[in-house]
Amino acid sequence: xxxxEEKEVLIEVENLSKKFCKxxxxxxxxxxxxxxxxxxxxxxxxxxxxxxxxxxxxxxFELRRGECLGLIGHNGAGxxxxxxxxxxxxKPDAGKVTIKGKVGALIELGAGFNPILTGRENIxxxxxxxxxxxxxxxxxxxxxxxxxxxxxxxxxxVQNYSSGMKVRLGFxxxxxxxxDVLIIDEVLAVGDVGFHIKCLNRISELLKKCAVIFVSxxxxxxxxxxxxxxxxxxxxxxxxxxxxSKVVLTYLSRFDMxxxxxxxxxxTLFSExxxxxxxxxxNLKAYVCKRDEEIEFQYDLEISPNIEKYCITLVFxxxxxxxxxxxxSLSDNQPFINNGRRRHIIKIKNYFAPGRYSIxxxxxxxxxxxxxxKTLFQYQNHFTISVINANSFTHVPIQLKANWN
Amino acid sequence: MKLQTRxxxxxxxxxxxxxxxEIFGDxxxxxxxxxxxxxxxIKAQYRQSYLGIIWAFIIPITTAAVWVxxxxxxxxxxxxxxxxxxxxxxxxxxxxxxxxxxxxxxTASTFAAKGFMNKINFTKEALVFSGIYKLIFNSSxxxxxxxxxxxxxxxxxxxxxxxxxxxxxxxxLFGTTIGLFLAPISLLYKDVGKVVVVGFNFLMYxxxxxxxxxxxxxxxxxxxxxxxxxVILTSRDLITGTSPEFLxxxxxxxxxTLPLFFLGLILYRISIPIIVERNA
Numbered sequence: 191x192x193x194x195e196e197k198e199v200l201i202e203v204e205n206l207s208k209k210f211c212k213x214x215x216x217x218x219x220x221x222x223x224x225x226x227x228x229x230x231x232x233x234x235x236x237x238x239x240x241x242x243x244x245x246x247x248x249x250x251f252e253l254r255r256g257e258c259l260g261l262i263g264h265n266g267a268g269x270x271x272x273x274x275x276x277x278x279x280x281k282p283d284a285g286k287v288t289i290k291g292k293v294g295a296l297i298e299l300g301a302g303f304n305p306i307l308t309g310r311e312n313i314x315x316x317x318x319x320x321x322x323x324x325x326x327x328x329x330x331x332x333x334x335x336x337x338x339x340x341x342x343x344x345x346x347x348v349q350n351y352s353s354g355m356k357v358r359l360g361f362x363x364x365x366x367x368x369x370d371v372l373i374i375d376e377v378l379a380v381g382d383v384g385f386h387i388k389c390l391n392r393i394s395e396l397l398k399k400c401a402v403i404f405v406s407x408x409x410x411x412x413x414x415x416x417x418x419x420x421x422x423x424x425x426x427x428x429x430x431x432x433x434x435s436k437v438v439l440t441y442l443s444r445f446d447m448x449x450x451x452x453x454x455x456x457x458t459l460f461s462e463x464x465x466x467x468x469x470x471x472x473n474l475k476a477y478v479c480k481r482d483e484e485i486e487f488q489y490d491l492e493i494s495p496n497i498e499k500y501c502i503t504l505v506f507x508x509x510x511x512x513x514x515x516x517x518x519s520l521s522d523n524q525p526f527i528n529n530g531r532r533r534h535i536i537k538i539k540n541y542f543a544p545g546r547y548s549i550x551x552x553x554x555x556x557x558x559x560x561x562x563x564k565t566l567f568q569y570q571n572h573f574t575i576s577v578i579n580a581n582s583f584t585h586v587p588i589q590l591k592a593n594w595n
Numbered sequence: 596m597k598l599q600t601r602x603x604x605x606x607x608x609x610x611x612x613x614x615x616x617e618i619f620g621d622x623x624x625x626x627x628x629x630x631x632x633x634x635x636x637i638k639a640q641y642r643q644s645y646l647g648i649i650w651a652f653i654i655p656i657t658t659a660a661v662w663v664x665x666x667x668x669x670x671x672x673x674x675x676x677x678x679x680x681x682x683x684x685x686x687x688x689x690x691x692x693x694x695x696x697x698x699x700x701x702t703a704s705t706f707a708a709k710g711f712m713n714k715i716n717f718t719k720e721a722l723v724f725s726g727i728y729k730l731i732f733n734s735s736x737x738x739x740x741x742x743x744x745x746x747x748x749x750x751x752x753x754x755x756x757x758x759x760x761x762x763x764x765x766x767x768l769f770g771t772t773i774g775l776f777l778a779p780i781s782l783l784y785k786d787v788g789k790v791v792v793v794g795f796n797f798l799m800y801x802x803x804x805x806x807x808x809x810x811x812x813x814x815x816x817x818x819x820x821x822x823x824x825x826v827i828l829t830s831r832d833l834i835t836g837t838s839p840e841f842l843x844x845x846x847x848x849x850x851x852t853l854p855l856f857f858l859g860l861i862l863y864r865i866s867i868p869i870i871v872e873r874n875a
Contacts (some may be wrong), residue, residue, distance in 0.1 A: 221783050221873035228865045232608045278716045281868045282605055291598040301711030304639045316632035319717050370598060
């Protein structure tokens with residue numbers, strides 16, 4: 191997919207470690223001590239002192255121009271700490287970071303804004319903090335105002351801006367940077383849909399020219415733009431590979447996100463849903479399903495005679511618990527007449543792209559005229575399946591079958 | 596074009612010459628930032644208040660007024676100051692306020708940037724210099740008011756006044772240097788800031804701010820040692836047109852201030868990552 195053209199290495203991280211202190215008072219006191227040892231040159235090796243822990247331990251990677259490293263991990267895994275060290279804000283406690291070229295960070299938007307000054311004045315304030323010269327800002331001013339779409343309000347104090355407008359202005363200024371190394375934290379989701387798309391477009395323009403480090407919790411986003419992915423957990427590198435899908439799947443399997451929830455209506459006397467013939471993988475914490483195979487579900491139901499007809503639905507959610515696909519017996523013209531305890535077998539062809547999906551299993555009462563009635567039961571995130579055995583990882587969850595001529 | 600290479604590691608470079616070269620290079624490159632931040636704060640300060648600069652005078656004026664009252668009412672007896680007492684007291688408190696503002700400036704400017712200091716990498720020394728710009732602006736207004744006051748008391752124009760800007764700049768540098776040494780610790784511990792306030796309140800009374808140097812006694816010895824004494828006295832002498840008495844000590848203090856200012860900048864640079872990590 192990528193031409194193996196060896197471009198220059200812009201970021202090199204070697205055995206990087208950083209420790210933090212759990213307690214503020216102790217931390218401040220260590221700060222004073224570190225201040226004195228800094229004045230002596232910090233030659234001695236640093237070990238953990240009481241109440242300290244490694245926020246990052248032995249991190250190694252390198253990144254070339256045109257590459258994008260997706261940094262993933264749970265909250266508190268050390269992602270932001272790593273970004274801060276790369277950005278030169280924190281000093282490592284061990285190891286070394288070498289960065290070539292101009293570094294730009296999309297971490298904080300609108301730094302240096304003063305709320306009582308106008309938008310125009312604040313463009314200069316924020317621009318100055320980001321390292322622009324007055325001439326550069328003069329030159330880019332119109333473009334910034336247009337990009338932020340706030341020409342009408344540019345001479346109004348920023349304190350009267352909506353939060354969306356502030357962020358738009360902040361992004362418009364920051365995106366004028368022309369860095370060699372770009373550090374992006376998840377501030378990308380800014381403004382409304384239209385502006386969001388504009389931001390992503392601007393970022394993908396930058397991606398081509400820089401080495402990018404990108405922190406996100408959105409796996410489709412990571413899969414879409416990363417050329418390699420690094421999974422951090424408790425400050426350690428768990429997985430680092432240019433096989434993005436492998437790292438993403440490792441991350442997802444460590445995440446106990448699919449909280450299952452069972453809600454049952456009193457009209458439902460008995461209900462049990464099973465997934466048939468699939469092995470449960472303890473590591474992935476999911477049923478392993480191959481693409482193009484059938485997935486078989488078994489519903490055992492007993493519903494009170496008060497209910498005349500019902501239908502069955504299954505909803506498939508992606509890792510962000512966004513519904514991406516559904517089947518209902520209704521659309522296949524299958525309202526079931528309730529005549530006592532019954533077993534349903536449902537077979538679904540697996541068209542999902544590799545990844546992880548959780549499944550909601552429901553049954554709903556049908557009234558006449560195809561109207562929905564009561565929800566008889568609802569099993570949210572009842573199963574998690576992990577789809578494997580496909581050629582590539584894609585951020586589009588469903589891959590349809592087609593006839594190719 | 597050759598790309599700039601940065602290396603981040605635990606070891607700090609402590610060669611003062613290399614450090615100073617880096618620091619001044621960065622300060623030169625961030626001169627626009629320093630100016631812009633000063634402009635921002637000055638604009639904001641005036642746009643949000645009708646009285647504006649008046650607030651900068653309230654404390655020195657009231658302090659001077661109290662002492663003038665105490666003196667006139669005979670509550671306390673003050674050694675002859677050689678010039679009208681109100682002029683003496685007001686020049687003293689105003690010069691004192693300029694110096695203390697300068698001492699607070701590095702801490703205050705850095706503290707104000709706390710919100711984005713741990714998110715964005717910029718030259719933090721620009722904060723110190725934006726502080727100096729703001730001090731120059733505020734002090735020039737204070738000095739203009741002071742001159743107006745002095746003229747009202749019948750001390751006319753004299754050529755020594757032309758030296759005043761240099762003396763004020765010297766006082767600002769003197770104060771900022773002390774401030775640079777205090778900043779790293781007072782940014783970590785709030786207590787230090789409070790101690791400094793109390794300490795300087797006390798220090799004012801062993802400096803000839805509202806009363807003259809006594810002829811003898813322990814107070815005289817203390818005041819003569821105190822490096823604030825020559826700074827205040829020389830500035831005041833230039834304003835009132837009397838010939839400065841402590842020039843030797845004054846130049847000694849100034850000569851020490853410059854290398855100490857550089858040392859302060861080095862200390863500031865080394866301590867900033869620690870402050871960002873521990874307290875931002």
